[in-house]
Amino acid sequence: MRDQEIPGHNRWHPDIPPAASVRPDDEFRVECRDWTDCQIGDNDSADDVRDADLSVCHMLSGPIRIEGAEPGDLLIVDVLDLGPLPGHGEAAGEGWGYTGVFAKSNGGSFLTDYYPDALKAVWDFHGQQATSRHLPGVRYTGVAHPGLFGTAPSAELLERWNRRERALIATDPDRVPPLALPPDPHGALTGLAPAGDAERIAREGARTVPPREHGGNQDIKNFSRGSRVFVPVFVDGANLSVGDLHFSQGDGEITFCGAIEMGGFIDFHVDLIKGGMEKYGVTTNPVFMPGNVEPRYSEFISFVGISVDPDDDTNLYLDATTAYKRACLNGIEYLKKFGYTGEQAYLLLGSAPIEGRISGIVDIPNACCTLYLPTAIFDFDVRPTADGPRTADRRQCAVTS
Amino acid sequence: MRDQEIPGHNRWHPDIPPAASVRPDDEFRVECRDWTDCQIGDNDSADDVRDADLSVCHMLSGPIRIEGAEPGDLLIVDVLDLGPLPGHGEAAGEGWGYTGVFAKSNGGSFLTDYYPDALKAVWDFHGQQATSRHLPGVRYTGVAHPGLFGTAPSAELLERWNRRERALIATDPDRVPPLALPPDPHGALTGLAPAGDAERIAREGARTVPPREHGGNQDIKNFSRGSRVFVPVFVDGANLSVGDLHFSQGDGEITFCGAIEMGGFIDFHVDLIKGGMEKYGVTTNPVFMPGNVEPRYSEFISFVGISVDPDDDTNLYLDATTAYKRACLNGIEYLKKFGYTGEQAYLLLGSAPIEGRISGIVDIPNACCTLYLPTAIFDFDVRPTADGPRTADRRQCAVTS
Amino acid sequence: MRDQEIPGHNRWHPDIPPAASVRPDDEFRVECRDWTDCQIGDNDSADDVRDADLSVCHMLSGPIRIEGAEPGDLLIVDVLDLGPLPGHGEAAGEGWGYTGVFAKSNGGSFLTDYYPDALKAVWDFHGQQATSRHLPGVRYTGVAHPGLFGTAPSAELLERWNRRERALIATDPDRVPPLALPPDPHGALTGLAPAGDAERIAREGARTVPPREHGGNQDIKNFSRGSRVFVPVFVDGANLSVGDLHFSQGDGEITFCGAIEMGGFIDFHVDLIKGGMEKYGVTTNPVFMPGNVEPRYSEFISFVGISVDPDDDTNLYLDATTAYKRACLNGIEYLKKFGYTGEQAYLLLGSAPIEGRISGIVDIPNACCTLYLPTAIFDFDVRPTADGPRTADRRQCAVTS
Amino acid sequence: MRDQEIPGHNRWHPDIPPAASVRPDDEFRVECRDWTDCQIGDNDSADDVRDADLSVCHMLSGPIRIEGAEPGDLLIVDVLDLGPLPGHGEAAGEGWGYTGVFAKSNGGSFLTDYYPDALKAVWDFHGQQATSRHLPGVRYTGVAHPGLFGTAPSAELLERWNRRERALIATDPDRVPPLALPPDPHGALTGLAPAGDAERIAREGARTVPPREHGGNQDIKNFSRGSRVFVPVFVDGANLSVGDLHFSQGDGEITFCGAIEMGGFIDFHVDLIKGGMEKYGVTTNPVFMPGNVEPRYSEFISFVGISVDPDDDTNLYLDATTAYKRACLNGIEYLKKFGYTGEQAYLLLGSAPIEGRISGIVDIPNACCTLYLPTAIFDFDVRPTADGPRTADRRQCAVTS
Helix, strand or coil, X not given: CEXXXXXXXXXXXXXXXXXXXXXXXXXXXXXXXXCCCCCCCCCCECHHHHCCCHHHCCCEEEEEEECCCCCCCEEEEEEEEEECECCCCCCCCECEEEEEECXXXXXXXXXXXXXXCCEEEEEEEECCEEEECCCCCECEECCCXXXXXXXXXXXXXXXXXXXXXXXXXXXXXXXXXXXCCCCCCCCCCECCCCHHHHHHHHHHCECCCCEECCEECCCCCCCCCCCEEEEECCCCCCCEEEEEEEEECCCECCCEEEEEXXXXXXXXXXXXXXCHHHHHCCCCCCEEECCCCCCCCCCEEEEEEECECCCCCCECCCCHHHHXXXXXXXXXXXXXXXXXXXXXXXXXXXXXXXXXXXXXXXXXXXXXXXXXXXXXXXXXXXXXXXXXXXXXXXXXXXXXX | CCHHHCCCECCECCCCCCCEEECCCCEEEEEECCCCCCCCCCCCECHHHHCCCHHHCCCEEEEEEECCCCCCCEEEEEEEEEECECCCCCCCCECEEEEEECCHHHCCCCCCCCCCCCEEXXXXXXXXXXXXXXXXXXXXXXXXXXXXXXXXXXXXXXXXXXXXXXXXXXXCCCXXXXXXXXXXXXXXXXXXXXXXXHHHHHHHCECCCCEECCEECCCCCCCCCCCEEEEECCCCCCCEEEEEEEEECCCECCCEEEEEECCEEEEEEEEEECCHHHHHCCCCCCEEECCCCCCCCCCEEEEEEECECCCCCCECCCCHHHHHHHHHHHHHHHHHCCCCCHHHHHHXXXXXXXXXXXXXXXXXXXXXXXXXXXXXXXXCCCCCCCCCCCCCCCCCCEECC | CECCCCCCECCECCCCCCCEEECCCCEEEEEECCCCCCCCCCCCECHHHHCCCHHXXXXXXEEEEECCCCCCCEEEEEEEEEECECCCCCCCCECEEEEEECCHHHCCCCCCCCCCCXXXXXXEEECCEEEECCCCCECEECCCEEEEEEECCCHHHHHHHHHHHHHHHHCCCCCCCCCCCCCCCCCCCECCCCHHHHHHHHHHCECCCCEECCEECCCCCCCCCCCEEEEECCCCCCCEEEEEXXXXXXXXXXXXXXXXXXXXXXXXXXXXXXXXXXXXXXXXXXXXXCCCCCCCCCCEEEEEEECECCCCCCECCCCHHHHHHHHHHHHHHHHHCXXXXXXXXXXXXXXXXXXXXXXXXXXXXXXXXXXXXXXXXXXXXXXXXXXXXXXXXXXXXXXXX | XXXXXXXXXXXXXXXXCCCEEECCCCEEEEEECCCCCCXXXXXXEXXXXXXXXXXXXXXXXXXXXXCCCCCCCEEEEEEEEEECECCCCCXXXXXXXXXEECCHHHCCCCCCCCCCCCEEEEEEEECCEEEXXXXXXXXXXXXXXXXXXXXXXXXXXXXXXXXXXXXXXXXXXXCCCCCCCCCCCCCCCECCCCHHHHHHHHHHCECCCCEECCXXXXXXXXXXXXXXXXXXXXXXXXXXXXXXXEEECXXXXXXXXXXXXXXXXXXXXXXXECCHXXXXXXXXXXXXXXXXXXXXXXXXXXXXXXCECCCCCCECCCCHHHHHHHHHHHHHHHHHCCCCCHHHHXXXXXXXXXXXXXXXXXXXXXXXXXXXXXXXXXXXXXXXXXXXXXXXXXXXXXXXX
């Protein structure tokens, strides 16, 4: 099955027809375009990131029907392998990938108040390692994974999603960037849906940006080779879709388009646990077991953040989001001392195999989050010493014209 | 230096006099009582947790003056070793430790709305491993660490803490549990402070519960043997204090008293990076490098949570705290299928060497957090299979009378 | 470059002409057939292993000339990636591989006195994992690597090899299996050598079975993805050859054809350290740095062996070979208690990601070697318990007719 | 139980009476002197190593009787914890330890033909890490373990040991160093044996240097904290003895006294598998499971050796001992380029947490062994680069006067 041969889809809806059908215990390959459907190029300008049309994201492959799957089952999905495409070409994944920061006016990112403009780094692939002309001094082994995969929602679940997200948007409808993305027919692709259904699906279909009960855009870097995922089934046939392949990503994917984005292939094995949702109490989100070939690092320089607003020193109650934001900002300040621009450091923390942990979440009023940066990804000594940091000219990432 | 020989302290204040003085490059041992100063016993009732007086927490050892340390320096602290006391006795750390859930009316915990009553599990130590009669079926190797250590704040920093935390309290002053803990002379210990100062310190001194710019109660499980921490210095001599030793802890320490709490010893080496705060841009929180002897697990069953309120299905904007709460609740539901009570599962997730990660923090509107539970800590197969979970009678934890 | 398009070679000789030329800092792909050049099939009989013609082994790809390489340099070789071929076909590596035990009369193996007959297990690949219908109950993640690669010897070095190996053979010329394999024109392939040279090369060329100063058939399982190897250069252009790809292998590759053998691709990056042999004292064997994506196991059942002959109880002086042999035999006896035949257990220890260590080599008169078998590769509990082993019918491997 | 309170023993014999008795499931502490019983000092001369009296080695603690143990059982021994003694004193283990090379005329070592003289390095302990004034530039985390422990042999087994080792000695009785050490009443300690028995035990008792069927001096570095060992039982009560504690050791313990030797404590838990030898086929050597807190390294520089005599270029048939010897010599030559003397490099490879593997043992005629040296133990960059090694004055180890 190759997504270029059949129309893709970029909305979640129970009525998008399966593009293919497999049986329990089958192994099969899926090919995916990068999440923007080839809007971003291998060049030195971030204009394409600035101008990207988010309404066509994420470009998904599927749905794949698993014979015999019924609501209430757990779908077992094994990630046998995944990777970019061989050779070097124009499409992301053909030997290269990119990390982007979206502009505040077009989606934004985790630190959009500090970095409001579009930014980009292009990465070259060397086996499982990546380097970037926009980020000299680092080379890392990717934790490749699909940023997004999930089963189709039932009509009831879809309605619940739309209701609760519309309620959130309604609390601040004019916010930039928006609080959430409502259904939007503009740019919608509905796969093999017949003309009559297509328009309705485009109008009702949930956007693909957030993770939800069915999986979705979870952006969990540890769904890598060898992982096994147990996904709740909400419709007959399960209707599994996948996309948004990442060559590498740091926990949080903080620049929004923060992974090393690529097109490529992914090999799956599927199976079923009949009635598994009730058997295991897995009703609200998938459960998974990471594989055993994640890159191994043993030394880290780690940054701590607490839930105090970094700008106005306001205390936020056990707010892990703020604590992690502060840990990220602390990491960026540190890396700047070695010659990186803040923009480069931001792109680095989004794409490198960093770990982001909730260390303390009960010590009122301050949550404590930590960010673990492997020292071995740098070709210089990044540890603190009495001599102070060794700075250097480390150039700059791609910016807008 | 032994804390029992000199008065301890349980507040942060620049005017608490050093209890001892060391030089850069010195190695030395500190002994600590458990954080409650021996309020909790090795028994089968949670009444002592219910009735614990939090105003005397955390019992700290120090301050230790480091000669030559000045504001603006980074204090290097190496955790050479730490552990419980040998033998088996009445005080926590003498061969045993405890994990507690505080009652909603007395401090609460991360899931206090679900588990409002006081709970307890007592652990027996076997080298670096622990077992509990209140949690049969698990045995784990602890990531021992000090939950709390930090340098003394300057007068200005202390004032800033008190101001911002009082402002938070003022937003909901009658909340149970409270949003934060203001200075409170009740139960205050001020170390070697002379009578005149002691009262003022008790009145002004910051409570020890939260992590702050100087370190403090960060509860980072990865500060284990072999770690090196770089702590900002705010007063002459740095005035390092330490306490709240943990035999083990899961990321988040979700039951509040969620680590395996103990008294014991900790061996430090200290050194200085003169002017290090400016040199490395480390001005708001410590930076650290974990050691290389953390227990090694390679298989995990992992739970996903998203920032949708588990009770009323409200969408919260990129709220990692809610996402992690939901991941924890998902983990508890799963473990209940194997025969644990929810109370036991809650205690387990607080104390076991679980990892809690911020996986996605940009996919509007839903943050995605993940909780990694090592399968090897169970003496039964905890993985999902087609056969369904093997349940058993796993008794119950200690509850209140 | 694809080996099927150009004649391969299966001898080491300085006069085999380069099949391709690259520059320092180039990245390129090489394709390889399995080491027997497709003599072994995906079937349930070991007759093909019994009848294999070893004179055509190992089928190598190359030589690849690296521009500017001169004797005395160190050639840097990065293993960017490697793997089997996609799809499922007739040639080993097309979705499947094999592990063989050679018959005592045709090459033998490490335990040939105990297992003198030809044996075989066929493996199916699932991403980076393998299973075998001939070895039910195990599934493992491979440490994929090239069993063999090396630079061409100089004329002097080649002569030295032939001289010293002939001297060894002369000590017991009729031994079965032989002590070493002398040059033999039968079955020799000499690549692009012109007719005049080809016969001489076939007559003089060193056989490819042993590892030697240039690398060669080292069968080091840790030359996996991401590894960097520094290989001495003995001729202008270095003339790098590669072959004998392994999907997985245990330390020692004890069944001789003990890895999971396959054809496939391997991606290299090359560079030079001019004069590196002298600079780093690397004159007799390559030096290397393993990659960081080897499969991660954390629990092992380990077998100990000492240098006492297992048959006649003779003490051998610090003989690590005998000690490891005994560790292997101990492991086989253990696995037999779980229902495997000795033949299956032997194939398992050859192909699984086991570690074989020289633990003590000075405690006269007994060397002590240890074999670490990861417990997670079994789908049953392989650890010793008071209940005794849970046996089962585990069928049998492929045997001869 | 403390060995200083009761007479130790330094021979293996079934008639040495138990010094203490425990029950299955008991936990208990044993204290041990260093293996030479305090013959080596914290000083800068290797004279004490040169003059050490090996007839008193190894000083053992025990035997410990396990109630209910009978021949044919497997004794479960858990290494709960172990370590040096607190404080800094005169006996090895009191804050310091040593690594020695024995002189060729007094025991010798693995590379005694290259390093025939006595050498020494003294180490200072910092928590689980060690540094040495005799080996500047390295600091490593120890894999602490007991070099030696085992159950008492039966009379038959003892007789077998003496017979086979005497046969080996008879093949070259005047060799220096000797091939093995026969029973020798000189220096013998026989614990609590009554006068009548003591003389006979001293005359018959097996020396403690080699590993044998009961365990003994296996020097397996991976018997570290958290390990579980299954040891064959040959006499009623099992009679477990232990000694030769190591703060750290490299695989092979190549300098003979190659670990960082120390006295200290070790905490055990014991249990029984009745009839376990037959149940699990564990009749010739112990089986074990390593713990999960070994120090974690992820980058290694690795040296390869093959079974060609490094002096006269003779080929040895699949001789792993020679292959490992050559890998060690290759590692030493490499380290010399960075400024170490050969003597220092030798001591380093004996004591650091290196891994020594049997990589290929079937590729006739050459065995291939590999030595993995963690790069993170050096405070300089030890990897090969185009610039060549950065040499420095690294002083010298302790030598003889």
